[in-house]
Amino acid sequence: MRHLMSPLDLSVDELNTLLDLASDIEKHPDKYAHVCDDKRLATLFYEPSTRTRLSFEAAMMNLGGKVLGFSSADSSSASKGESVADTIRVVSCYADICAMRHPKEGAPLVASMASSIPVINAGDGGHQHPTQTLTDLLTIRSLKGRLDNLTIGLCGDLKFGRTVHSLIEALVRYTNVKFILISPEELRIPSYIREDVLKKNNIEFQEVERLEDALPDLDILYMTRVQKERFFNEEDYVRMKDFYILDKQKMELAKKDMYILHPLPRVNEISTEVDADPRAAYFKQAQYGVYVRMALILTLLEVKLPC
Amino acid sequence: MRHLMSPLDLSVDELNTLLDLASDIEKHPDKYAHVCDDKRLATLFYEPSTRTRLSFEAAMMNLGGKVLGFSSADSSSASKGESVADTIRVVSCYADICAMRHPKEGAPLVASMASSIPVINAGDGGHQHPTQTLTDLLTIRSLKGRLDNLTIGLCGDLKFGRTVHSLIEALVRYTNVKFILISPEELRIPSYIREDVLKKNNIEFQEVERLEDALPDLDILYMTRVQKERFFNEEDYVRMKDFYILDKQKMELAKKDMYILHPLPRVNEISTEVDADPRAAYFKQAQYGVYVRMALILTLLEVKLPC
Amino acid sequence: MRHLMSPLDLSVDELNTLLDLASDIEKHPDKYAHVCDDKRLATLFYEPSTRTRLSFEAAMMNLGGKVLGFSSADSSSASKGESVADTIRVVSCYADICAMRHPKEGAPLVASMASSIPVINAGDGGHQHPTQTLTDLLTIRSLKGRLDNLTIGLCGDLKFGRTVHSLIEALVRYTNVKFILISPEELRIPSYIREDVLKKNNIEFQEVERLEDALPDLDILYMTRVQKERFFNEEDYVRMKDFYILDKQKMELAKKDMYILHPLPRVNEISTEVDADPRAAYFKQAQYGVYVRMALILTLLEVKLPC
Known part of the structure; x- marks a missing residue:
């Protein structure tokens, strides 16, 4: 199982494949409209970021999938002292893939190590935003x-x-x-x-x-x-x-x-x-941000693609 | 493309057509249950209003569509100084239609002028709530x-x-x-x-x-x-x-x-x-509020209706 | 119509039937993936509880259903002085079933008495969390x-x-x-x-x-x-x-x-x-929490189950 913590996690070849897929999605959106039916994305945003969150949600919806999550730390269990490692283990029971935004550098990495679903770093402080x-x-x-x-x-x-x-x-x-x-x-x-x-x-x-x-x-x-x-x-x-x-x-x-x-x-x-x-x-x-997130979700979920 | 800023945007004839559609939806909800499959509604609520927001969400879901958005300004990019015109341009990449609530009179109008998707004014301060x-x-x-x-x-x-x-x-x-x-x-x-x-x-x-x-x-x-x-x-x-x-x-x-x-x-x-x-x-x-919002979404999206 | 306020609302026989259903869901999730297509769950959380809310949302999504609601009282009409009885009457127009979390003991019970949809107590203060x-x-x-x-x-x-x-x-x-x-x-x-x-x-x-x-x-x-x-x-x-x-x-x-x-x-x-x-x-x-909530939703909605 792969996660995405940094853009450099992908080799140039893998990146080119991903961008090719994104371009194909741009050209033929209908082909991909139901490839993630019955898949669920969790958006765990410990820090508000409407644009990034909505881009992920639109991406998953465009693939036919569903979305659950939270948009700020106030409404998360973090305020009860839970670690991100515990949170992701629980969220692994609720979703098939996760996008995490966190004010603390490295938090998504910690989560990915405990996770049984792919984790995408959706921004960790001043560190990465792949x-x-x-x-x-x-x-x-x-x-x-x-x-x-x-x-x-x-x-x-x-x-x-x-x-x-x-x-x-x-x-x-x-x-x-x-x-x-x-x-x-x-x-x-x-x-x-x-x-x-x-x-x-x-x-x-x-x-x-x-x-x-x-x-x-x-x-x-x-x-x-x-x-x-x-x-x-x-x-x-x-x-x-x-x-x-x-x-x-x-x-x-x-x-x-x-x-x-x-x-x-x-x-x-x-x-x-x-x-x-x-x-x-x-x-x-x-708009390209939506296409590339669609491609990324498909890649990390290893979804069998239509030809 | 049409927006809805004020109830008077609709002529009496258009209004009657809309109300007829809403009444037909009331009588035959199943006929409309999937007419917006693959359509997405963005609910941009810069001021909380649960009732109005949930009514829009229920309306879109009853049509088979999906919903994304935010329920208060804290969790929006507004706090980073973004204009509603910029926000709607970006949201136009994420959704097919938008309902916007804003504490400032005229904000949804400003948004509609920059938007490439239909904008519904879901209440702008003490001004309109069509x-x-x-x-x-x-x-x-x-x-x-x-x-x-x-x-x-x-x-x-x-x-x-x-x-x-x-x-x-x-x-x-x-x-x-x-x-x-x-x-x-x-x-x-x-x-x-x-x-x-x-x-x-x-x-x-x-x-x-x-x-x-x-x-x-x-x-x-x-x-x-x-x-x-x-x-x-x-x-x-x-x-x-x-x-x-x-x-x-x-x-x-x-x-x-x-x-x-x-x-x-x-x-x-x-x-x-x-x-x-x-x-x-x-x-x-x-309940009528849901039916009329369903009719409005269908009308603004110019969805081809079942006969 | 039934609600769930306390675990003791269910007789031992009913409980066994519910747990049997949950176990069957665990074994055959695909069988249940679309039994709630076109059903809507409202999550009314007057107090944040990410874990419980997401578990309910995942449960409904796993059944094919849709979810709307709010995750904290700030974004609800409660701040405008509305009673839970009025809120649930309105939400009954938007959803088919409701999960309510409230800091006040007894609030979900009050809601259930005014509701025309099944209400699940998702925690009421220090009282119950069935x-x-x-x-x-x-x-x-x-x-x-x-x-x-x-x-x-x-x-x-x-x-x-x-x-x-x-x-x-x-x-x-x-x-x-x-x-x-x-x-x-x-x-x-x-x-x-x-x-x-x-x-x-x-x-x-x-x-x-x-x-x-x-x-x-x-x-x-x-x-x-x-x-x-x-x-x-x-x-x-x-x-x-x-x-x-x-x-x-x-x-x-x-x-x-x-x-x-x-x-x-x-x-x-x-x-x-x-x-x-x-x-x-x-x-x-x-994970069992998701299965049992799926079984509960099916039971309260009296959904005809696949054999």
Whole structure:
């Protein structure tokens, strides 16, 4: 039985197979509409995250399956002092697969070790959020037709943004991917990514502060939100949150076939005037998130697929 | 694609068609039990409202469909600063139709403009609650056999009660409907309803303070709860909340075929001893609420109906 | 129409029939996978209890049915002052059967009297939690092959533990069941159980303080958690909560075919090193909880069963 804790749990081959399946689901949704009839997904969200939870629920429903769970820790047995290991053992009696979100790093891993059903890490603190990375990869591959030979701009909070770290780690496994890392000094990429991931793998990258300098070269621009909850003091947050605002004018600097991604929710870092631009792909990305979660559920449940 | 923001979005003809469909659903529920298989309803409740939410969920389930969503703003992305426009764009990837409750007037309208799926306003602050009005109309038509030639008593909080305002606006479109407006001085109907809706349309109405004076003439008595959350100070609320109590004794003044409606929840404005009276229709009304929401979902989704 | 308020609502014959059905469900789950298609369960949880709620939801889903409801009182109409009697009358329009958890003793009973659908008490304060007792009985019968001729040890909080009281009341109806009641002085079984249930029925029992003294004689050891919410002061709770800890060493005193049950969640009263012991049956018990709830739903809904 397999779990998904990190995007790197999947080899490049396995990942390609998964993305192929997701693309087939996109093209032929009816073919998959009942492959999980009588299967049940448990969504154990110890920390609220509507978007991720609903994406998992939609994915399971699109496969014909059912969903049960909780959307915040208040309504869980955690408040009675139960360990995640005990909770997952019990939930294993109720469901066939589980998506767990937890504020504590490593909690889904602990759960997976005690579980008799596949566990998907749906975000553990500032650590991993693998289905976001799978979403990002499917979006890039679907829009650009490839995951190699790309120049990727990552912009905003590169220090705390776990989706950015995971995406870099996933993309360095493809050939000729270059990164332009766009952030204010205070929110630069952590050194373990710079040294252990980028330099070690001889990946070409630049660090710049101005979005304008990077835009003309990019195939993909990955924008991120500066998240209040990652800062220790309000003052730092306020100073950083408006550092980047992508607007129509800046978009004139970008290539005609560059796509903008964003893990959402956005606050103000992408001006709404950009939404109508055909290069704005962040809402399409939400749709790809459903397809890739459908593919993931099918893969982990080892469902026999229709031909 | 159509949305439902206000009961007046539907012409009288469209409304009649909708109520006909709801009545057919009441008579032949099995015919409709699977017409929405593989359809998904999102219930986005930024403010808790169990009754309305469960009524929508039951409606979708009765049609064979599935439901996902959230029941309070805490567990939504709103707390991360996301706009309803962005939320609905994402939810459009997860569901086929959406019911939105929001404390802010106009929020569902803003959502509908960004949405690629039909949006139903499930209550926006003190503004509109169109499915309650549709429920009220279906209940009256089912019990009395008509929506014209009626004397309707509206009792309680006529100042803040949005269901009362909407019901008046909907009923003035039918011929020979008279109103008796029963309220304490402080909770009289707002002048825009008196002047712009009633007087302007030459609708016969009286304003009285004593329920007893109105009861003998009524075909329908629509009771309402004095809602604490509409008052700025506790003292006013306490003084007003027990102003009307409908009991067995008062019911002796009413016609044998007068029906009592109430949007529920009630607190004490209808004594429980009245529940056994065959004229007490407020729980039947909850059932009509499910039928009319089923009809509405089918209509907005443009589902091909069984003949 | 029948409700379930207390485990004693069922005669011994009815109980045996129910447990037989649950065992058949365990053996042939596919046979029951669609017997409740188009049936809806409402889970009305006025107090959070994830485990119990999810067990009911899983049970209904395993039968093909659908689930709606709420998981805490905040999101219910209770906050608007509605009575449970009114709530259940409305919910009767939305669902075919209801499981209600309420902090107030007797609330589900009040609901059942106003309801037009079967109501299952899913726990009312410190009073009753009948589906836990049914779970315990099914677990014992499944593991030991019988409900008579057993020596049952009950350990921990015997004063406030409602599951313990209910289990004793249910088991005294079978022949030759002996009890060993293991608790600190402060948490001894209440006198109404000692006098009115045990002595009155001439049931053999002992009260001991040391777990070690009881272990060698037991066929079943039922462990319980000392629940903070049952204590008036923190100090008493802290003193009591670590009184018993069942570990590997103590398990050496037990028979080879003694099983450990626990209603869960546990905190530290069973050391995790015991989990791997084949006699540890508390997670299996959670699975039996689903089967017995499936059987209960089928019984109360009077569903025509497949042969």
